[in-house]
Every structure is written in structure tokens, then in C-alpha cells.
Amino acid sequence: MTPLKRKQLSRAMVFTGFTLPALVAILISVEIPFLMSVFSSFTKWNGLDRAQTFIGLENYKELILDDLDMWKAFGFTLRLTLGSVIVTNITALLLAVLLDSDLKAKNTLRAAYYVPNIISLIIIGYIWRFIFSAGFESFYQITGLEFFMFSWLGDVKLVYFSVLMVSVWHSLGFYLVVYIAGLQTVPRDLIEAAMIDGASAVGRFFRVTLPLIMPSITVSVFHSLSNGLKAFDVIFSLTNGGPGNSTTTIALDIYRTAFVINRFGYGTAKSVILFLIILILSLFQVRMFKQREVEV
Amino acid sequence: MKKLLFTLLVLLLAFSPLTAAGQEEKAGPPTLNVLFYSPELAEQYNDMVAAYKAETGVTLDITVLQTDYRSVLTSRLNSGDVPDIFMSSAYADNSTYKDYVYDLTDEAFIQELEPSALQGVTVDGRVLGYPFLVQSHSFIYNKQVFEENGITTLPRTLDEFEAVAKKLQANGVQPFATGFKEFWVLPQTAWQAIANVPVENYGGYENFVSMLNTGKLKFKDIPEMSQVFDLLDLIGEYGGPKPNESDFNDQTSALATGKVAMIHQGNWAEDSIRKTNPEVELGFLVGPTGNNAETAGLMFDSNQTIRIAKDGENLEESLAWLEWLTTSEYGRNWIPGQVKQLSPIKGAAAPDSQIAESTTAMLGEGVPGYPWFYQMFPTGTEQQLGAILQGYCAGLTDRAETLDALDAAYTKIAKAAF
Amino acid sequence: MKKRRSLASSLTTVVLSIIALGYLYPLFLVLINSFKTFSEITSNVLALPTRLVFENFTNAFRIMNYPQYFINTLIATVVGVCGVVLVSSLAGYRLSRTKTRYSFIIFMILIAPMMIPFHSFMISLVKVAKELHLIGSPLGLGVLYWGLGASLALFMYHGAVKSVPQELDDCAMIDGASPLRAFFQIIFPLLQPVTVSVVVINTMWMWNDFLLPLLVLSGSKKSLTLQLAAYNFFGLYKVDWNYAMAGVLLTILPAIIFYLSLQRYIIKGMVAGAVKT
Numbered sequence: 001m002t003p004l005k006r007k008q009l010s011r012a013m014v015f016t017g018f019t020l021p022a023l024v025a026i027l028i029s030v031e032i033p034f035l036m037s038v039f040s041s042f043t044k045w046n047g048l049d050r051a052q053t054f055i056g057l058e059n060y061k062e063l064i065l066d067d068l069d070m071w072k073a074f075g076f077t078l079r080l081t082l083g084s085v086i087v088t089n090i091t092a093l094l095l096a097v098l099l100d101s102d103l104k105a106k107n108t109l110r111a112a113y114y115v116p117n118i119i120s121l122i123i124i125g126y127i128w129r130f131i132f133s134a135g136f137e138s139f140y141q142i143t144g145l146e147f148f149m150f151s152w153l154g155d156v157k158l159v160y161f162s163v164l165m166v167s168v169w170h171s172l173g174f175y176l177v178v179y180i181a182g183l184q185t186v187p188r189d190l191i192e193a194a195m196i197d198g199a200s201a202v203g204r205f206f207r208v209t210l211p212l213i214m215p216s217i218t219v220s221v222f223h224s225l226s227n228g229l230k231a232f233d234v235i236f237s238l239t240n241g242g243p244g245n246s247t248t249t250i251a252l253d254i255y256r257t258a259f260v261i262n263r264f265g266y267g268t269a270k271s272v273i274l275f276l277i278i279l280i281l282s283l284f285q286v287r288m289f290k291q292r293e294v295e296v
Numbered sequence: 297m298k299k300l301l302f303t304l305l306v307l308l309l310a311f312s313p314l315t316a317a318g319q320e321e322k323a324g325p326p327t328l329n330v331l332f333y334s335p336e337l338a339e340q341y342n343d344m345v346a347a348y349k350a351e352t353g354v355t356l357d358i359t360v361l362q363t364d365y366r367s368v369l370t371s372r373l374n375s376g377d378v379p380d381i382f383m384s385s386a387y388a389d390n391s392t393y394k395d396y397v398y399d400l401t402d403e404a405f406i407q408e409l410e411p412s413a414l415q416g417v418t419v420d421g422r423v424l425g426y427p428f429l430v431q432s433h434s435f436i437y438n439k440q441v442f443e444e445n446g447i448t449t450l451p452r453t454l455d456e457f458e459a460v461a462k463k464l465q466a467n468g469v470q471p472f473a474t475g476f477k478e479f480w481v482l483p484q485t486a487w488q489a490i491a492n493v494p495v496e497n498y499g500g501y502e503n504f505v506s507m508l509n510t511g512k513l514k515f516k517d518i519p520e521m522s523q524v525f526d527l528l529d530l531i532g533e534y535g536g537p538k539p540n541e542s543d544f545n546d547q548t549s550a551l552a553t554g555k556v557a558m559i560h561q562g563n564w565a566e567d568s569i570r571k572t573n574p575e576v577e578l579g580f581l582v583g584p585t586g587n588n589a590e591t592a593g594l595m596f597d598s599n600q601t602i603r604i605a606k607d608g609e610n611l612e613e614s615l616a617w618l619e620w621l622t623t624s625e626y627g628r629n630w631i632p633g634q635v636k637q638l639s640p641i642k643g644a645a646a647p648d649s650q651i652a653e654s655t656t657a658m659l660g661e662g663v664p665g666y667p668w669f670y671q672m673f674p675t676g677t678e679q680q681l682g683a684i685l686q687g688y689c690a691g692l693t694d695r696a697e698t699l700d701a702l703d704a705a706y707t708k709i710a711k712a713a714f
Numbered sequence: 715m716k717k718r719r720s721l722a723s724s725l726t727t728v729v730l731s732i733i734a735l736g737y738l739y740p741l742f743l744v745l746i747n748s749f750k751t752f753s754e755i756t757s758n759v760l761a762l763p764t765r766l767v768f769e770n771f772t773n774a775f776r777i778m779n780y781p782q783y784f785i786n787t788l789i790a791t792v793v794g795v796c797g798v799v800l801v802s803s804l805a806g807y808r809l810s811r812t813k814t815r816y817s818f819i820i821f822m823i824l825i826a827p828m829m830i831p832f833h834s835f836m837i838s839l840v841k842v843a844k845e846l847h848l849i850g851s852p853l854g855l856g857v858l859y860w861g862l863g864a865s866l867a868l869f870m871y872h873g874a875v876k877s878v879p880q881e882l883d884d885c886a887m888i889d890g891a892s893p894l895r896a897f898f899q900i901i902f903p904l905l906q907p908v909t910v911s912v913v914v915i916n917t918m919w920m921w922n923d924f925l926l927p928l929l930v931l932s933g934s935k936k937s938l939t940l941q942l943a944a945y946n947f948f949g950l951y952k953v954d955w956n957y958a959m960a961g962v963l964l965t966i967l968p969a970i971i972f973y974l975s976l977q978r979y980i981i982k983g984m985v986a987g988a989v990k991t
Contacts, residue, residue, distance in 0.1 A: 014893045015817075018808035022801040022824055022864050028846070029861025030827035033838035044712075047370045047837070050395050095730075103727050111974050112734040115741060118918055118966050118973070120941065123958075127740045129477075130759045133541045138760055154477070154540025156690055169737070174915065178870070181911035185877040215873025223866060226829045236363075240479060243540045244687020255833050259367045261676025262392060263712050271834030278829035283822070293876060329933060335946055359932045360946060364925065367833075371929050375840045377849070379933075549756040572756040 034275075040268045047264030059269035069245065070270060073253040074277075080249065081228030083164045084171070089220055092172055096179035097205065110180070114173030121170070125237025128166050129153065153239060156246050163247055167234050171227070175220045182216025183209065211292070218289035222282055229278050250274055326613050330358040331372070331379040333365045334600070336567065340634045347626045354613055356381075380608035381617070383428065386416030386601045387671040390424050397424050398606035403615060405622040413598040413640035415667065426618055427598035429631060430638035432655045432665070433484050433562030434594045435581035436569075441557040445469060452582050452589040454526055461534040464557050473550040473559045474535035476689050477543040479682035483670055484595065485531070485560045486524045486685055488583035491666040492591035493520045501669040509674065509710045516699040523586040525688070525695050531560070532689050540690050544568075552576050562595075563637055563651040570650075580654040582663060593664030594655060598640050599671055673706070674713040680705045748959035755955045770960040778943035778961055784968070786852040787939040790927070791920040793856025798863040798916050799909060803902060805864075806871025811883065821872065827865045832925065840929050850934040855927060859920055867912045874908040875901075914976055921969045940965045 001009070041059055043052040063070055099110050116124070132152045140148035152162040186209055194204045232251040235241060241248035254274065258267030332341065338360055345356045359379075361368055369382055373396055384393060400406055401423045406414070409427060417425035437450075445467050451457040461471035475481035494504035498513070507513035515521055532539045536556070545568075547559040552572035558581065559565070569576060582592035604614045621627040622641055631639040632647035638655070639647075646656065659665045670678070681702055688698040747755050748770055749763040809821045839858070840849070848854030878901055886896035902909070924941050931937045944965045947958035 015808055015812055017894075018897075019805040019820060019824075022805035022868060023820070025797070025801055025861035025864055026824055026827055027861070028842065029839065029858050030830060030835065030865075031823075033835040033842050034827075034830055036838035036841070037835045046392070046713075048373055048392060048395065098726055098730065101723065103723050103730075105727050105731060107974075109727075109730055109734055111970070112738055114973060115738065115970065118922060118969050119741065119744070120922055120924065120944070120962060120965075123744060123962050124740070127743055129541070129543065131740065131743070133538055133546065134759055149537060151538040151541055154538050154690060156692060169740075177911050177914055181870075181874075181907045184907040185874055187877070212877065215870075215876055219866070219869050219873055222825075222869065223828065229829075230831045232831070232833070240477075242477065242479065242683065242686050243690035244692045245683050246687070246690070246692060248683075251831050251833065254831065255367075256676070256679060258833065259370060260679045261709055261712070263676075264370075266712065268834060271831050275830050275834070279826065282829055293873065331932070335948065338946060357935050359935070361928070361932075362948065364928060367836075368928055368932060371837045371840050372933070374837055375844050377840075377844065377933055545756065552753075552756070568756070572753045574753075 037268045038272055040265050041272050042269075043265040045265040046262040047258060048262070052265070055265075059266045060273070062266065063270055063273065069248075070250065070253050072245070073248045073250045076247065077229055077231060077249040077251075079160065080164060080167070080231060081225065083160075084167045084228050084231075085221060085224045087164070088168050088171055088175055088224055089217070091168065092175035092220070093179050093217070095172070096176055096183055097209075099176070100180055100183045110176065113176055116170050117173035119170075121233040121237045124166065124170060125234070128162075128238060132162060154243055156243060159239060159243070159247055163235065163238060166238055167228075167231070170234060171224070175224065178220050178223075179213070179216050182213040186212045214289065214293040218286060218293065221289065222286055225285060226278050226282060229274070229281070325353040325355065326610050327355045327357050328380045328610050328613055328617065329608075330356050331365075331369060331382040332358055332360050333362050333383055335360045335362050336564070337635055340630070343634060344626075344630055348617065348620065351624070351626070352616075352620070354617070356617065378605045378607050380605055380610045380614045382603055382605065384425070384601055384603055385671055386425065386427070386597075386599045387668075388673060388675045389601070390417060390419045392675050393603060394424070396603075396605055396607065398604040398608075398611065398615075399424060400426060400604065400618075403619070405619045408622045408642055409640050410642055416598055416671070417601055425601035425603045427640040428600040428602045429635065430596070430598045430640050431562050431564060431600070432580070432594050432596040432638075432651070434488065434560070434583045435558050436551065436561050436565065436578055436651065437558045437581050438551050438554055438556075439577040439579050441469060441554050445557070450579075450581055452584060452592045453587040454523070454530065454584045455587055456589075457527075457584055458530055460557075461530065465534060470536045470550070470556045471534040471558060472531045472536075473547040473556040474531050474539045474542045474689075475544060475547045475559060475561065476532070476535070476540050476686060477546075479679055479686055481544070481547075481560060482528075482682045482685040482689070483678050484562070485583075486528065487670040488595050488666070489524045489527045489585055490518070490520045491583070491593060491595065491669070492585050492588075492664070493518065494669060496591075501667065501672060505669070505672045508706060509714065511707060511710070514699075515702045515706070516696075520586065521699060522695070523584075525698075526586070527584060528685065528689055540686075548572065551578075563649060563655065566649055566651050567636065578650045578654070580651055580658060582658070591664065593666055594658060595668055596655065596659065596665035597668040597671075599668050674709050676709050676713075677706060680709065744959050744962060747955065748963050750956060752954065752956045755959075767956065770956045771964065774944075774947075774957045774960040774964060777957065778940065778946075778964070779938075780940070780943075780964065782936065783938050783940045783943050786937055787921060787941070789852040790855040790859065790939060791917055793853060794859030794863060794920045795913055795916045797856065797860035798867050799912055801860060802864045802867035802912065803871050803905065803909065804897070806868040807875050807897060807901060807905075809868075810872045810875040811880070821868075825865045825869050827861070828869070836925065836929060839926075843930055849930050851937055852931075852939070855930055855939075856920075858926065858930065859916075859923075862926075863916045863920070867916065870908050870912060871905065874905055878904050910976060914973060917972060918969055922966070 040052065042054060042056060044055045044058070045052040095113060099106055103109070136148040136152065150158055152158050190208055191204060194208045199207060230251050231249045232255065235247055235249050235252055239247045241252050251274070254267050254270045257270060258264045341358050341360065345358060349355055372379060378396070399422050401421070406423055413427040413430055414423060417423055417427060445464055447460055447463060451460045464471040494501045498504040498507060504513070535542065544565070547561060548565050548568040549572050550556040551559050552569045566578065569578065580594060582594060585591045602618070604611065604618070608614055621630065628639070628641055628644055631637055632645045636647045636649045638652050646652065684698060684701045684705060687693050688695070693701060743759065746762055747759060749766045751767055754761070754763065805824065809817050843849050843854065843858055848857055882900060883896065886900040887893065891899070922941055924945065927939045927942055931939065931942065944958070944961035947954045947961050
């Protein structure tokens with residue numbers, strides 16, 4: 001074996017050794033089960049019967065041609081995701097910058113904004129429901145503002161904003177952690193160099209910090225994008241898709257198809273389509289953002 | 297070489313739990329693995345488990361869920377981790393779980409149950425489940441609020457309900473807490489408004505459902521559906537400023553404190569109501585079927601069903617437990633005395649429940665007690681149709697659109713189920 | 715200069731603190747309601763308790779079988795987090811340094827799970843877990859968490875590695891150390907902020923996770939986690955609000971304490987220090 005070949009083999013072995021554990025874990029916990037489910041998408045199965053009937057592409061045909069509800073849900077999901085990705089990331093980044101500078105109560109504030117992310121969504125749903133109805137009624141009596149008498153969860157025109165607000169409230173802390181970590185990998189000497197060059201705080205941020213924290217932005221946007229498209233828990237506990245089906249997200253639609261109506265094969269077909277959509281959108285997004293990432 | 301070793305180490309670590317986790321206890325008296333819902337009965341379950349263990353030494357390991365119940369049950373039945381005993385609805389669920397349930401027809405203790413309670417679990421003469429509770433739903437009213445507002449005659453028709461609502465509203469009392477936020481409140485309210493129709497016009501409930509399933513009958517062809525919409529309109533109009541945000545909690549607490557006079561709920565709500573206000577006095581009102589006072593009645597049936605898994609590891613013990621529940625002194629008294637609801641067992645005592653008393657009294661006077669026929673619709677319709685009706689209440693669709701949506705959803709589900 | 719900056723920063727602190735108070739109001743509601751009786755809660759959620767009902771906590775503690783389930787949750791979380799950090803840092807590092815198309819494909823395969831909705835494969839996962847005997851124990855649950863948490867962590871490491879100069883890799887190996895040792899002794903410590911974030915993020919979701927433990931542990935009463943126990947207070951019809959609120963606080967308290975204590979360990983600018991030496 002030539003020295004070059006040996007070096008290449010050695011490199012390949014190192015590569016394999018480093019990546020194999022992650023690959024095995026992910027295959028076992030996610031990808032193999034998912035492929036098993038994909039098989040079900042080609043069957044007519046209620047999730048319980050011992051026998052599964054193979055029906056080829058029938059499920060896919062039905063969901064593309066004959067399932068208006070699913071695409072309505074998808075449309076709502078897109079609107080919600082767009083709103084939450086933009087609002088959450090911008091707010092979290094702004095907050096991270098403020099909380100990374102020399103503020104006195106920095107650590108306490110960081111913890112304060114993070115805490116909502118720890119609470120179980122069932123509780124969050126209940127508490128916010130109460131705030132929107134009983135709480136707002138009390139606030140109205142105290143302040144007299146019309147704002148509090150609107151039906152924030154019952155009026156179809158307003159419920160989007162209520163759901164968006166609760167989603168952002170819950171997830172902000174998570175992205176705050178990610179952005180703070182990213183800000184702390186920016187080498188201090190680069191910032192100092194920029195200060196010496198006379199750059200303003202804003203200039204420093206856009207010229208030095210922002211490019212260097214692109215990786216954090218890529219991760220956060222990617223994560224909030226796919227989480228937004230998969231949104232289930234917040235909706236389930238806050239509105240249960242209502243009123244009517246106006247806040248039903250596609251993940252909720254899939255859950256109901258598989259577990260409430262017992263159309264398991266059909267539901268799995270829907271989730272395969274959802275996955276493909278997320279995949280395409282994410283590939284696009286990651287490629288676009290990764291090109292802007294800078295190495296030291 | 298070191299990296300290979302390292303990788304092997306990691307993989308080994310991954311599999312070491314195999315040895316640690318695979319220790320099952322087989323010795324000693326059997327433990328029955330049970331999956332139930334209704335977590336509001338957790339204390340009562342625990343009490344019963346303790347009593348059974350004291351008498352027989354057999355342990356019931358009960359896991360109680362609610363919202364995720366169906367997905368967990370499906371997942372466990374699927375993966376082979378079958379619970380010995382589980383719960384489900386009656387009627388349509390008989391076919392859902394048909395591959396998993398044990399046929400109880402020939403068990404002696406089945407003879408101890410009221411035939412009316414068994415009708416929901418009997419298919420082609422075979423008894424596929426054990427009726428857990430007998431429940432009723434209709435309009436619950438706060439007697440004190442009615443008294444304070446001078447309402448002495450109980451309403452039975454839509455017009456009478458409207459008159460009562462108007463009077464309450466004029467006195468500054470909110471007539472209804474709608475409960476419209478819960479999708480399941482809508483079907484139970486709506487179908488009660490046409491409870492007499494399948495028998496009078498369509499040859500009985502089974503025929504009615506079968507015609508819907510085959511598409512021979514559509515909701516839009518049923519003229520009496522207007523009664524349903526009229527009732528929902530009425531409740532919404534007199535349901536306060538935010539009718540679509542009212543959930544179960546709002547209903548029970550508002551009725552208990554006297555903030556509202558009427559809610560549409562079932563006897564299972566009584567516990568929460570009385571816990572909030574122990575002094576409250578409750579009664580039942582019939583559910584109006586248009587303006588015909590004679591046909592207005594209560595919805596009275598056994599829907600919550602216990603099922604024995606035919607592939608459960610402890611089949612004999614599971615059956616023994618059901619027998620104990622039906623025939624032993626503790627067992628017979630458990631539902632009326634502790635769960636405080638009506639029991640399906642023949643000759644069981646009456647529970648300490650104001651609503652149950654009201655129910656028994658009214659049925660005794662000849663008020664119709666209708667079965668929960670809407671549970672015969674294919675599985676999944678409750679949530680889907682409930683959501684559509686909810687949309688109607690929120691103003692998303694008008695009556696014609698709602699009827700079309702109901703038909704479309706029903707057809708789709710029925711097609712997939714058969 | 716310093717005085718003006720401190721005025722601006724004091725102002726910012728005040729504004730952010732006021733916002734934080736409003737932000738935490740819902741949690742405040744959970745807190746006050748955990749000290750009220752059931753009927754106090756259902757009659758008026760917003761009111762302050764008339765007296766502090768500590769029994770809610772002692773009862774919830776007892777009903778929830780807190781000590782045992784605390785340990786279970788701890789095992790699952792620790793095993794899960796350690797595994798995730800280990801496998802993701804290794805893979806993320808290597809994939810980031812290897813800039814081939816092949817590496818990108820593997821990278822995409824490894825982060826694809828972030829896009830797959832859990833409900834779509836959870837039943838199959840239970841089947842797979844049963845085959846591998848990972849069901850019914852907190853340890854098995856922790857192992858299942860590796861694959862579920864690795865994707866995001868890997869993504870984060872992949873990006874963070876970019877701020878560690880490549881010269882360091884070669885530097886470390888000049889002494890004849892194996893790539894593995896080079897990684898753990900030199901590179902990994904420089905990734906501390908990211909590691910802390912990965913630990914925090916994964917600890918939080920594993921500690922509070924509900925659905926997977928429900929599917930995998932529900933057959934075995936002694937193996938349950940705290941979140942499952944707290945959930946028992948919630949029914950579709952009746953919720954034991956007083957115990958539920960107390961139970962929720964008892965469940966999230968360890969997580970909050972953990973987060974607060976970890977905050978102190980994020981040290982800034984370690985990379986700069988390493989480059990200087």
C-alpha cells in the first residue's frame with residue numbers, strides 16, 4: 001500500500017470511527033422506525049387489525065386530490081411557521097445581544113426568559129386559556145380597554161395572533177440559549193480590533209459578530225422552521241385546532257387521521273409528504289445560510 | 297486501532313442496557329396490567345385496587361391516561377405489549393378492537409348486568425365488553441339560580457328554553473356556559489336535539505346509522521337538523537360575551553358559583569361542580585327536540601366499556617377480577633358508593649349523586665331516555681363532526697355549508713372504515 | 715465613557731426586567747395556584763391564595779412517588795445527555811472538518827430526523843425498542859434518547875467547530891496523539907459554550923419529555939418519570955388543579971435549579987485564549 005493510500009485509508013477510518021456512533025443511534029431511534037412506518041403508508045390499515053391490506057399509491061392519490069382539509073391545515077401551518085420563525089429569531093437574537101453585554105442582572109434575566117420553555121405545554125395551554133378568558137375579563141374591569149373583551153381564542157380572525165404569541169413566548173428561551181452560545185464563540189480579540197478601528201456598536205455587530213454567528217442563525221432558523229412545520233403541542237393544548245378547524249396544523253391533522261379516525265396507513269402517508277416538504281424547504285434554507293457562514 | 301476500539305466501546309455501551317433492563321419478575325401472585333382512562337377516578341381506582349389485593353392477593357397495576365389514551369393503547373397493542381384489561385367506548389369501538397377482545401358472552405357474571413347496559417357492547421349476540429358505568433347527559437341547571445330568578449316551570453321546548461334564557465338575561469344572569477371550546481360537547485348537545493328522529497322516521501337507530509354509512513341518507517336530507525342549529529344558536533346567543541372560549545372548566549365552575557344557570561353536560565361533571573361549591577343544588581332538564589315537549593328527553597346509556605384482552609398473559613385472573621367486581625360486596629358497591637355514578641349491575645344501590653337521583657326520578661316519570669346513538673357512527677366522527685359544528689358556532693360556515701361539511705366528513709370516514 | 719455606558723446598560727436592565735416580569739406572569743399564576751384549594755382555583759384563578767396550602771405539595775409529593783420517579787427521570791436524562799454529547803461532538807467535528815460531498819450527504823442523513831414528525835414513527839419506534847429490550851426501564855429510555863437528540867446537537871457542533879482554527883487540529887496531532895485524544899484534549903474543551911448549550915437543551919427536553927416515556931414505560935409502574943406522574947393529575951373532565959399545579963412545580967424545580975447553576979460555567983472567549991498560547 002502506498003503511503004498516500006495508507007493516509008487515505010487512515011482518514012477514512014477516522015471519519016468512520018467518529019461518525020459511526022451517531023449514525024447507529026439515529027438509525028435505531030428514528031430512521032429505521034420511520035422507514036417501517038413508510039411501509040404502512042402503502043396499506044389500508046387502522047393501526048390495530050392484525051392484517052394490513054396493501055393498496056399501493058391509493059393513500060397518496062387521495063391526499064393529493066381529495067383532502068382539502070389537509071391542505072387547509074398545511075396553509076395555516078405555513079402562515080404560523082412564517083410568523084413564528086421571523087418573530088422568534090429576531091427577538092431571541094436581539095435579546096441575546098443585550099443579555100451578552102455587561103448588564104448587571106444578566107444571569108437572572110437569562111433564566112427568566114428561559115423558564116417558559118421548561119414548562120409542560122399542557123399547563124401552558126391551560127394557563128393561557130385562563131388568561132385569555134377569565135384573566136382578560138378581570139383586566140377589562142380594571143382598565144376598561146376594549147382590547148380585553150375580544151375573544152382571543154374564539155374569534156377566527158384573532159386566534160392566529162394568540163397562537164403565535166403563545167408559541168413565541170414558549171420557544172424564545174430555547175433560541176436565546178443557542179444565540180448566547182453562538183455569541184460567546186466570537187473571539188474577543190476580533191471585537192477589540194474592530195473597536196480600535198473605530199467601529200460603532202451597530203457596525204461591530206453587523207460587520208464582525210453577525211457573520212461569525214451565522215452558524216447559530218442557521219441552526220436556529222432550521223430548527224424553528226422544522227419545529228414550526230411540525231407544530232402540535234401548543235395547538236393541541238391551547239385551541240385543539242379550533243374554533244372549528246381553523247387552527248388545525250398539519251401535524252394535528254396527521255395525528256387525528258392516524259389515532260382518532262383510525263386511518264393509520266393514510267395518516268402515515270400524510271406524514272411522509274410532510275417530511276418531504278420539510279426536507280425540501282430545509283435543504284434550501286440550510287444551503288442558503290451555510291454559504292454565509294465564515295470560518296476563523 | 298484506538299478509534300475502532302473506541303467505536304466498539306460506544307456500541308457496547310449502547311447494548312449494556314439490554315442486560316440491565318431485561319429483568320422481569322415472574323415469581324409471586326400475578327399482577328394484572330391495566331390501561332384505563334378517566335383520571336378523575338384515580339382515587340377510586342386506587343381504593344378498589346387495595347381492596348382487591350387485600351381479598352385475593354392479586355395486584356392490579358393500573359395506568360390511567362386521558363388525552364393520549366388512544367395513541368398509547370394502539371401503540372401497545374401493536375407492539376405486542378398488550379394490557380390484560382383496557383377501556384374503550386361502546387358501539388363503534390366493538391369493531392375497532394375486534395382482533396383483541398375476549399368474548400364474554402358465556403361468563404356467568406354477565407347475567408348480573410342490566411340488559412339495557414349490555415346493548416352497546418353486544419354484536420350479533422356476542423358480548424364483547426363489560427359496561428363500566430351508566431351515564432346520562434342533558435342540561436344541568438342550578439336550582440338556586442332558577443329559584444332566585446323566579447323560574448318555576450322547567451323548560452322542555454326550544455321556545456320555553458328561550459323564554460327562560462331571556463328572563464335570566466334580563467335579571468343580569470348569564471343563562472348558559474356553552475362549553476363550545478370542547479369539541480365533544482357539541483356532538484352530545486347536537487345529537488340530543490334529534491334523538492327521537494331515527495326511531496320515528498328512519499326505522500330505528502341501527503337502520504339510521506347504516507343508511508348514513510352507505511350514503512343512502514345525508515344529513516342535509518334530514519329536515520330536523522334545523523332543530524340542532526336552532527339549539528346551538530340559542531345557547532350561543534345566551535352564552536355570554538365569549539361563547540367559543542368556554543370549556544369544561546368554565547362550565548363547571550360557572551355553574552357551581554351561580555354565575556350561569558344552565559350547562560349542557562353529563563353526570564360526570566357533578567364531582568367537579570360540587571367540589572367547587574359543596575352547597576350547590578343541581579338538577580337535570582330535558583334536552584329540547586324542537587318544540588315537541590313529549591319527545592324531549594335525556595341521553596342515558598353505558599358507553600364507557602371495560603375490555604379483556606384475549607391475548608393477555610393473565611386472562612383467567614382478569615376474568616376473576618370482573619366477576620369480583622360484579623358479585624362481591626365491595627365490587628357491587630364500588631360504582632354507586634365510591635365512583636358515585638349509576639351502576640350497570642342489576643339491583644345495585646343508588647349513588648349519592650344529585651344528577652343520578654334526578655335521572656332516575658325523571659326516567660321513572662316517563663321522560664324518554666335515549667341511547668347514545670351517535671357512538672354508533674364510525675370511529676373518529678365524534679371529533680370531526682364536533683369540529684365542524686364548532687366551526688358553525690364560530691361563524692365559519694352557515695347552515696347549508698355546515699350540513700355539506702358534515703356529510704363530506706362522514707362519507708370519508710365511513711368509506712375508509714368499511 | 716464608562717459612566718454613560720453604565721447608564722444605558724442600567725436602563726436596558728430596567729426595561730428588560732419589567733418585560734421579564736410580564737413574561738413570567740403565567741408562571742406566577744402557576745405558583746399562586748399551587749397554594750390554593752381546589753375550589754379557590756376554580757372560582758378565581760387570578761386571586762391570591764387566602765392561606766398557603768402546603769398540603770398540596772406534600773400530597774402531590776406522596777401521590778407522585780417523587781423520590782423513585784426523580785431517580786428514574788435522572789437516570790434517563792443523564793444517560794441521554796451524556797450519550798448525545800458524546801456521539802454528536804465526535805460526528806459534528808469530523809463532518810465539519812471533512813469538506814467532501816460525501817460528508818455533506820452523511821450530514822444531511824444525520825440531521826434529517828429533525829424534520830420527521832414524531833407521531834409518524836413513534837409506534838414503530840416502540841416496536842424497535844421492544845426488540846432491543848430497551849422498554850420498561852429508564853436506562854433504555856436514555857439510550858433511545860441518543861438518536862433523538864443527536865441531530866440538533868450535531869448541527870450545533872458542526873457550526874461551532876468553524877470557530878476553532880484548523881491549525882489546532884494539526885498542532886494537537888504533532889505530538890503523536892491519536893485523533894481521538896487530540897479531539898478530547900484540545901478541541902472539545904474549546905467547544906465548551908456549545909457543549910453547555912447542548913447539555914442544557916437536551917436536559918430540559920429529556921427531563922420534561924412526556925410522549926416517549928408514556929409509550930415505553932407505561933407498562934411498568936416502578937419505571938415512570940416525574941412528568942408522567944404529574945400528568946396523572948390531568949383528566950379530560952376533571953383536573954385536580956391544586957395537585958396538578960404543585961406537581962408541575964415539583965417537576966420543573968430541579969430543571970430550573972440545574973439551569974441556573976450551569977449558567978455560571980459558560981466562560982467567554984476561550985478560543986481567544988487558546989490561540990494566544
